[in-house]
Amino acid sequence: MNRSIISGEDGARLLDEDQVEDPLFVQAIARALHVLSVFHKAEQPLSLTEIAEASGTGRSAAQRVVHTLRALGYIERDETGRGFLPGIRVLDHTVDYLRLNKLIERATPVLLDLRKNARERIDLSLFDDLRVVYAARMQSKRETFFATLVGHSVPTFCTSGGRAIMAHLTDAQVDDIIARSDRRPFTDKTITAPDEVRAMVREARQNGYALTVEEVLVGEVALGVAVLGQGGRPLGAIHVAGSLSEWTPDAFRARFAPLAVEAANAINRLR
Amino acid sequence: MNRSIISGEDGARLLDEDQVEDPLFVQAIARALHVLSVFHKAEQPLSLTEIAEASGTGRSAAQRVVHTLRALGYIERDETGRGFLPGIRVLDHTVDYLRLNKLIERATPVLLDLRKNARERIDLSLFDDLRVVYAARMQSKRETFFATLVGHSVPTFCTSGGRAIMAHLTDAQVDDIIARSDRRPFTDKTITAPDEVRAMVREARQNGYALTVEEVLVGEVALGVAVLGQGGRPLGAIHVAGSLSEWTPDAFRARFAPLAVEAANAINRLR
């Protein structure tokens, strides 16, 4: 039972039962953002009742939240047909996040340089527990794919960047991530067995990078190198991605591993 | 007194006094999102007290909101140094917005095609009252600029896309937008005088597109064509942007106006 990369069925941190006990935890906020998060699983505009059901709130509360969110621009009505959609206002926060993120800031010039030399697609992803979130993509020359992957996330356990990141964690942390991950495969090449994943992580530890072949996308080979912050903690990863129609995995590795590792080092050196 | 395109000092819809009277308006949500919006004017991590001051809330309330937002991943601590930053969770909503937006969906293939023919930078922007928000960018062959402009916004009154959009509004609406806009210039070529802007809009009405020369960025010539929805209402615009080092404005217009207009028509025809 493979799954798609398109839909957002990943680690959407929803409200935790414990948090209801926390006196510092403002419930209304959680409810509101929970309502907004409902769209993560949606494929089309949602009606008020659908929102209410999906968010677990009653119709009344859902309507009042939607009303407010709409007034603030975080939710819009669908023009054609009925229902609601996320509003354009969310993009303001996107740009704030990207702009203020120090890792992105210091990685950008290095990535531009890497892309020039590599002439393949370069991505920057950010580590977020069970997943790795794309923050920037520099498309390759020939590739006409949509530049806007910002915000897309893929599981840590089965991506080149994720594995490179795990290589900088303790075994216990790696095991924890593997155990908690939804390990449904994307392709029939996706490695999901905990032992095999652990082996890949050990390999990445020795190499200083991770290579994945068709684990997320058929025909794609990807090489990931972790980017580190404070005291060696992995914050994200650089990805170089190419097509198997042009490269064998080994040729890809030989060509791009040095470049990518050097780029990551350059970023790490900046602090 | 020119201004920068980088910082987010645009139409951030904050809470309106009237809304306090609205019984359906959930204040806690507005407060929370207002706190998140505080980062729109920030250039660096914000301390709790800075957040409190900027959002108008007391320290206590601000702390409690930040606490919750942090638990949910919408706010993070800055690793190095102190203070808070927007959290990675906001990118989830970004991808939801982009994914569910019908205009982006139907425009994408056409834009890819346009980029192939034009070989210049192609943008898709969405109309949001006083501003126009970039939703997608397909970079040109040679351009190494960062692909991640998603969420950036520029004023409607002085951009090619914005003017093309205004060409599809009534005169009263255009006047309203001009009047309410913060018309500080970006460059010394920025046209800010209401009458001149109106003239440009009239011109755009006749041509079916708008051309701007260095009004936002020095050295840039841009051509915008509106994209329409339900009953001719403008939803956004296609932009083609080039460099004055390669094109005279007239040559640019002659070369790309037909292509861009045709692309916009293609998108409009899809519904």
Add this chain to the structure above:
DNA sequence: AAGTCTGTATCGACTAGCGATACAGATATA
């Protein structure tokens, strides 16, 4: 015309959030 969806609105009961106040750790003044 009866039925079932939309989205919207009102109001009282009670809970959940605000503000005041306090504390601990880090960095900066004297």
Add this chain to the structure above:
DNA sequence: TATATCTGTATCGCTAGTCGATACAGACTT
């Protein structure tokens, strides 16, 4: 070394604000 002022965190009682029930109008089905 001491005093001051930041940082972020935590507690608790009063009351303002939210939830849920209930109701209504318009748009599609049947």
